Amino acid sequence: METSVDKVLKPAPLKNGAGFNSQKTPETVSTNKRLKRSHRQIRAENIFRRTIMIVAVATVVLVTGIMVTLAYQSRLSIQSAGLGFLWGKVWDPVRDIFGVYPFLLGTLLTSFLALIISVPFSFAVALFLGEYFPKGWMPDLLKNTVELIAAVPSVIYGFWGLAVLVPIVRTFESAIGVDAIGQGIFSSSLILAIMIIPYAASLGRSMIQMVPSNLKEAAYSLGATRWEVIRMVILPYTKSGLFAGVMLSLGRALGETMAVTMVIGNTSLIPKNIFSPGNTMASVIANEFTEADHPVYLSALIELGLVLFVVTVVINMIGKRLIKGVTK
Amino acid sequence: MTQLEHELQSVKVELIGMWSLVESQLKKTRTAMVLFDRDLAREVSMKEKRVNAFELKIDRDCENIFALYCPVAIDLRFLLAVLKINTNLERIGDIADGISKYIIEALENFDEDLFAKTEVIKMFDDAISMLADTRISFEKDDTTLARSIFQRDEVLDDINYAAIDRISNAIAEDLTVMHDALYVLSIIRKLERVGDQTKNIAEEIIFFVEAKVLKHHQETQRKP
Amino acid sequence: MTQLEHELQSVKVELIGMWSLVESQLKKTRTAMVLFDRDLAREVSMKEKRVNAFELKIDRDCENIFALYCPVAIDLRFLLAVLKINTNLERIGDIADGISKYIIEALENFDEDLFAKTEVIKMFDDAISMLADTRISFEKDDTTLARSIFQRDEVLDDINYAAIDRISNAIAEDLTVMHDALYVLSIIRKLERVGDQTKNIAEEIIFFVEAKVLKHHQETQRKP
Amino acid sequence: MSVAIKYRIGKSTVFQALVMVLSFACVVPLIFILIYILQAGITKINWHFLTNLPKPVGETGGGIANALVGTSIIIATASVIAIPFGILCGIYLSENKNSKLAYWSRLCIDILQGVPSIVIGIVAYFWLVKPLNGFSALSGSVALAIMMLPIVVRSTEETLLLLPDSLREAAYALGMPFHRVILKVIVPCGISGILSGVMLSVARITGETAPLLFTAFGNPYLTTDITKPMQSLPLLIFNYATSPYNDWHDLAWGASCILLIWVLLLNIFTKLITRKWKVQL
Amino acid sequence: MESTIVKSVNYNAYFGDNHVVKDVNIEIPRNTTIAVMGPSGCGKTTFLRGINRMHELIPGATAKGQILLNGEDVMEMHPIFVRLKIGMVFQRPNPFPNLSIYDNVIAGYKLNGIKLPKAEKDTIVEHSLTRVALWNEVKDSLTKKGSFLSGGQQQRLCIARAVAMEPEVLLFDEPTSALDPISTSTVEELFHELKKNYTLIIVTHNMQQAARVSDRTAFFYMGELVEFDDTKTMFTNPKDIRTQNYITGRFS
Amino acid sequence: MESTIVKSVNYNAYFGDNHVVKDVNIEIPRNTTIAVMGPSGCGKTTFLRGINRMHELIPGATAKGQILLNGEDVMEMHPIFVRLKIGMVFQRPNPFPNLSIYDNVIAGYKLNGIKLPKAEKDTIVEHSLTRVALWNEVKDSLTKKGSFLSGGQQQRLCIARAVAMEPEVLLFDEPTSALDPISTSTVEELFHELKKNYTLIIVTHNMQQAARVSDRTAFFYMGELVEFDDTKTMFTNPKDIRTQNYITGRFS
Numbered sequence A: 001m002e003t004s005v006d007k008v009l010k011p012a013p014l015k016n017g018a019g020f021n022s023q024k025t026p027e028t029v030s031t032n033k034r035l036k037r038s039h040r041q042i043r044a045e046n047i048f049r050r051t052i053m054i055v056a057v058a059t060v061v062l063v064t065g066i067m068v069t070l071a072y073q074s075r076l077s078i079q080s081a082g083l084g085f086l087w088g089k090v091w092d093p094v095r096d097i098f099g100v101y102p103f104l105l106g107t108l109l110t111s112f113l114a115l116i117i118s119v120p121f122s123f124a125v126a127l128f129l130g131e132y133f134p135k136g137w138m139p140d141l142l143k144n145t146v147e148l149i150a151a152v153p154s155v156i157y158g159f160w161g162l163a164v165l166v167p168i169v170r171t172f173e174s175a176i177g178v179d180a181i182g183q184g185i186f187s188s189s190l191i192l193a194i195m196i197i198p199y200a201a202s203l204g205r206s207m208i209q210m211v212p213s214n215l216k217e218a219a220y221s222l223g224a225t226r227w228e229v230i231r232m233v234i235l236p237y238t239k240s241g242l243f244a245g246v247m248l249s250l251g252r253a254l255g256e257t258m259a260v261t262m263v264i265g266n267t268s269l270i271p272k273n274i275f276s277p278g279n280t281m282a283s284v285i286a287n288e289f290t291e292a293d294h295p296v297y298l299s300a301l302i303e304l305g306l307v308l309f310v311v312t313v314v315i316n317m318i319g320k321r322l323i324k325g326v327t328k
Numbered sequence B, C: 001m002t003q004l005e006h007e008l009q010s011v012k013v014e015l016i017g018m019w020s021l022v023e024s025q026l027k028k029t030r031t032a033m034v035l036f037d038r039d040l041a042r043e044v045s046m047k048e049k050r051v052n053a054f055e056l057k058i059d060r061d062c063e064n065i066f067a068l069y070c071p072v073a074i075d076l077r078f079l080l081a082v083l084k085i086n087t088n089l090e091r092i093g094d095i096a097d098g099i100s101k102y103i104i105e106a107l108e109n110f111d112e113d114l115f116a117k118t119e120v121i122k123m124f125d126d127a128i129s130m131l132a133d134t135r136i137s138f139e140k141d142d143t144t145l146a147r148s149i150f151q152r153d154e155v156l157d158d159i160n161y162a163a164i165d166r167i168s169n170a171i172a173e174d175l176t177v178m179h180d181a182l183y184v185l186s187i188i189r190k191l192e193r194v195g196d197q198t199k200n201i202a203e204e205i206i207f208f209v210e211a212k213v214l215k216h217h218q219e220t221q222r223k224p
Numbered sequence D: 001m002s003v004a005i006k007y008r009i010g011k012s013t014v015f016q017a018l019v020m021v022l023s024f025a026c027v028v029p030l031i032f033i034l035i036y037i038l039q040a041g042i043t044k045i046n047w048h049f050l051t052n053l054p055k056p057v058g059e060t061g062g063g064i065a066n067a068l069v070g071t072s073i074i075i076a077t078a079s080v081i082a083i084p085f086g087i088l089c090g091i092y093l094s095e096n097k098n099s100k101l102a103y104w105s106r107l108c109i110d111i112l113q114g115v116p117s118i119v120i121g122i123v124a125y126f127w128l129v130k131p132l133n134g135f136s137a138l139s140g141s142v143a144l145a146i147m148m149l150p151i152v153v154r155s156t157e158e159t160l161l162l163l164p165d166s167l168r169e170a171a172y173a174l175g176m177p178f179h180r181v182i183l184k185v186i187v188p189c190g191i192s193g194i195l196s197g198v199m200l201s202v203a204r205i206t207g208e209t210a211p212l213l214f215t216a217f218g219n220p221y222l223t224t225d226i227t228k229p230m231q232s233l234p235l236l237i238f239n240y241a242t243s244p245y246n247d248w249h250d251l252a253w254g255a256s257c258i259l260l261i262w263v264l265l266l267n268i269f270t271k272l273i274t275r276k277w278k279v280q281l
Numbered sequence E, F: 001m002e003s004t005i006v007k008s009v010n011y012n013a014y015f016g017d018n019h020v021v022k023d024v025n026i027e028i029p030r031n032t033t034i035a036v037m038g039p040s041g042c043g044k045t046t047f048l049r050g051i052n053r054m055h056e057l058i059p060g061a062t063a064k065g066q067i068l069l070n071g072e073d074v075m076e077m078h079p080i081f082v083r084l085k086i087g088m089v090f091q092r093p094n095p096f097p098n099l100s101i102y103d104n105v106i107a108g109y110k111l112n113g114i115k116l117p118k119a120e121k122d123t124i125v126e127h128s129l130t131r132v133a134l135w136n137e138v139k140d141s142l143t144k145k146g147s148f149l150s151g152g153q154q155q156r157l158c159i160a161r162a163v164a165m166e167p168e169v170l171l172f173d174e175p176t177s178a179l180d181p182i183s184t185s186t187v188e189e190l191f192h193e194l195k196k197n198y199t200l201i202i203v204t205h206n207m208q209q210a211a212r213v214s215d216r217t218a219f220f221y222m223g224e225l226v227e228f229d230d231t232k233t234m235f236t237n238p239k240d241i242r243t244q245n246y247i248t249g250r251f252s
């Protein structure tokens, strides 16, 4: 019986049920079919393996392609300005002066301001959902609502910011006595702050829920209060996860284009304070890419894209690494 | 039924088999003694090996069950009881063999009168029926029957106690029965042991069924 | 040392305690017999209760260890051996008690001549020394010593075998010693049992140390 | 001792209150946004709005039919490209956890996930728009497909990794070949996770604007030719919202409202379907 | 000295409407070791967690009746007090992974915000680790993280952590079910040490373990306390037929 | 009839450079039940998984030597065929959660793409479920998902699934360690049924289980096969001191 099993492996044509004819019980018949099929399946197996491997290779090719494209297309700008590109304080395409310092500053200001505003809220939501009320309709509602924040397209935030938030900020600015423009870094930060709450919140929530309940029980059994459990068990256990959430939020804020473009005011000047209008790297590209009428200008914009790419990728990778460290 | 229960059941069956064999040994010995049938006595002597084999087998089975099933509670008590009963039955087998040996050794037929005087046959009958009754009480987990054994053993004890006087009287009356009389005394002594062993067995039965250790103490409570 | 080892150790200590007690019972019985010291005999009879208590205690302890620790392999064999040795020791205690009872029952001092003729004292001494040696072999797991017991038991068997003739000769010589002689016969019969029990104990020791069942079979191999 | 304990308990209670207040504060802006947009947009939506093209400045009325059609086509094309690719890649990653290729592939997917959408727009511009000499819906779809890819891959991979190894072993032990183990056992068991990843990625790209700016570009007319520039909802919103005309703002509010409802529905639908199809392990 | 330390009077526990512990009355003498046995889901864990009021941490869980600790109803005390007096060790070893071995042992003090002088902390750590027979194994690596220890060592560390708070009663919920046989036997040996100074209540599925380590055994069945007796008696001569069926493996 | 069905000749298994099974030679007679015991990490699971070539599914795992099934080296056969002949049941019950009970039983056919007529499927399902003593319990709910069953029922379902393929050998890796005592005893009873028709090889940590269910026992220690003997002999009179120390709980 076994020899016929062996035969199947060899490419020799299969005799139908060789060796099985002696018995004709239902089991042997099915055994027969089983073996015939299996031969075909060994080939299908190999094809399948190869397909998914090719797909995996393709992803690598894709990303390499993206990087190569960016680098190649920004070669003109890199050659002409070099590193000074980053520190140049003036951006004047008409005069072919491409210094991105104002946008760098704008990007960092908006992102960090947004981060500072959003983090307490994110962590509060994370604790609320992860520790205090993990189950029930009200926490479910909160969870879905917060997830919704992430689902709303950024262009809608931008539109709403432009139509509703900017006038409010303008009133606020005139009240505290700065130039009442409305559009500017502060407005963008507010919008961004709302938009990035869910990232840190949902990651934080899952990290907090991952804290083994037996650790919390250990603390409770030693007579700890809830606050002490949070401070001494949950926070230490999740700190790198929470930080990773912050990094992901930051990455998101840095790369965010449309909402910022619509409310930041779009000027290439160095912002004087957080209420000034400005530009971020992304918003410059969005605004000027189709207007770039000569190669160096276009190349400069692409180099800006490259910088943005590198910064966001680095920030994101740090976040990812941290998450991996925690979940492992 | 769990595997353990199966095993216990088969041990029980085996023990009952041994029991029947021992009973038949005792009965044959009685017949051999009464009829002075040396061949029958020799048969008993031969079959003693089978009793021994039974004992070994049951001991070994118990050991395996201990090792493999880790019995507790009723099962443990049952096994411990089986171990003890096993030993006791083997002793009874031994005694039957011993008595048969006397019969084989003895030079001539025993004096019938001696039997009557010493009540040795009654003793034999009692011992055999006690053994049978304990077996029944074991088969049926019947502790009432087991308890009744204790009283019946006293009859044997009384006969045994009276034996020395009766035997010495018999010898004094007729010196020629001396050899016979000494044998009969030895037989009586042995039968008294059978009574004791049976009593022990009854105790073990009560021990495992009711989990009371009756042995040695509570002499008064014993009688229901 | 695991908890189980502790428990086994304490059972061993207890069993050795019982052993010493039984030995001293036997020695006292011998003295009582030789000196016809009825008080000493009564003391033995009284102390029989302590032997019984020991037996119960050890049985109970073994039962608990079985139930609580589920012993296997060497531990299991040790416990089974302890159970059997325990029973045997109790029997020996019983025998000492029985002999003492004869001494108490007997109307006058035993005839010293009888002792010499029947070698009963030698039998007693042998039995006592065999018991002590098995104890030592148990304490030290010394199977060589345990094996030597089997040969020594044969001496007792021989004396026992010769007993009927010797006793009947003695009675025939002097009718007045009849009562004494019957008692001595009973004592010899009992001492033969002691030899058997000791032999059983030695078998158990070999069983648990070497895991060989010597009982009943391999009669030839037994002798080293 | 007792005072100390009371103090500790008090601290605990205060912190809890703080957490609750902050949590619910998050919800406020979202509700404002939703209400505002629904208020502003829902009145604009009618049959005419859905079936007509936008009118030039000055004329009232007009609709967003071109954007609706365009968005549907662009998203459908992107999905066709990204979903099978993403799922197969996710399978590879989950089945070859430790291989070199998996490491690099995973790294690339991670990178891709962090790439700002605008940068992907740039890349698509150079890959398709320039060689084909003109903006096209196809280039927009490719850009969106690249955006979808990491979401689909990661959700597939994570779902499959969550399935216990015992499941795989059960299948292997029955003598099943690799592809059957995956397609008949592993994927069906993880279907709800994979689907939710797919649907979320669709929801996500529906609202993407930046990569379309220099690819699909926008088109005031209705077209179904994917090699031509094409209008899409987010593009329309962006263009009209930043215009100075109130009529166009109205169009943008209507479009925002539709986009929002579509995204909400997709999210809710995802929740339902994943709950329904969830395989109880 | 057999004074009662823990006593439950008509204790009932519920998960929502699910009545899982029913009218349990038990008196536990000081410095004895109690094993709690019973089939899965019979309420052993729930009863155990009721004793130090961990039960009520689960949402929807309620309880009725009294648990007396030294004659005082724990329901009337603040749970923090109760838990300081009644330590608990769980099924899976749960040392705090972010703390060193040293800090793990005094985690109870740290968590409770009690500042101790270094010398006193050292004493407590050494003493507690010695009690759980871990001192010699870890004394040179006190600053390492607790999660580097083997399973059995971790569990002993958790016991040390509970012991460091000097509780009167220690509760164990299947303390060795996540350990391999060798670690199990080290932890079991430890029980024999601990029983001299503490009252131990050990929930276990492992009948042999209950047999080996406990003085008395409680048998739960469907939320009821069916039998509570000497362990030896329980295993050789149980009174209730349900107990006997359970320990002899004759499940209905 | 004691013909050898599985035989290993100098079998060695490695995880990378880690040599975990060392020169194992064992002959397993047809229709006997083998228990494999040994301390944690001694290579029991690895050896078992070597038999039906599940070992090599783990990245970096290699093996040397022969495993003969009916005299034929399984290393030379395609793993798919080996696994059809040698079924396996795992530590945690793993029914396919997306399939009904019915489909779970014939999963080996269904998922391998073998089409059987309905009547034949019905026969196989009934037959297999009857073999594992599950038919009466589930015959009215064959269309329900397998994950609704209790742990013990799930495990029996997994056994039925393996049995449905009519293998010659069944491997079990700690089949009851995730089950409660009652389920454990149902599965153990099942072994007594199965041993009549199959060769069972059961890895278990539970010595009592090994004792109860097996005809022969293999004891592994540090990757070596130390002793392989009759179970009764093994538990009453083991030959190797390491075996004795292990089964009597005297760990080094």
Ligand SMILES: Nc1ncnc2c1ncn2[C@@H]1O[C@H](COP(=O)(O)OP(=O)(O)OP(=O)(O)O)[C@@H](O)[C@H]1O
Pocket: E015, E018, E020, E038, E039, E040, E041, E042, E043, E044, E045, E046, E047, E058, E205
């Ligand atoms: N968190 C919970 N929520 C709701 N019901 C629960 C919860 N925990 C346990 N139960 C229910 O309470 C009953 C008793 O559970 P408990 O954990 O006390 O049992 P147990 O005897 O410890 O069982 P095991 O031996 O499996 O640990 C169970 O039937 C279970 O259904």
Ligand SMILES: Nc1ncnc2c1ncn2[C@@H]1O[C@H](COP(=O)(O)OP(=O)(O)OP(=O)(O)O)[C@@H](O)[C@H]1O
Pocket: F015, F018, F020, F038, F039, F040, F041, F042, F043, F044, F045, F046, F047, F058, F205
């Ligand atoms: N996937 C793996 N990768 C690398 N090493 C492994 C792997 N699985 C097991 N090992 C190593 O192989 C050795 C033997 O493992 P195996 O699982 O066979 O032991 P076991 O006897 O089954 O133990 P247990 O009783 O804990 O299941 C262990 O020391 C372990 O370190």
Ligand SMILES: [Mg+2]
Pocket: E044, E045, E046, E173
């Ligand atoms: Mg529990």
Ligand SMILES: [Mg+2]
Pocket: F044, F045, F046, F173
């Ligand atoms: Mg294993």
Ligand SMILES: O=P([O-])([O-])[O-]
Pocket: A154, A155, A255, A256, A257, A258, A259, D116, D117, D118, D207, D208, D209, D210, D211
């Ligand atoms: O999400 P964005 O399109 O604004 O980057």
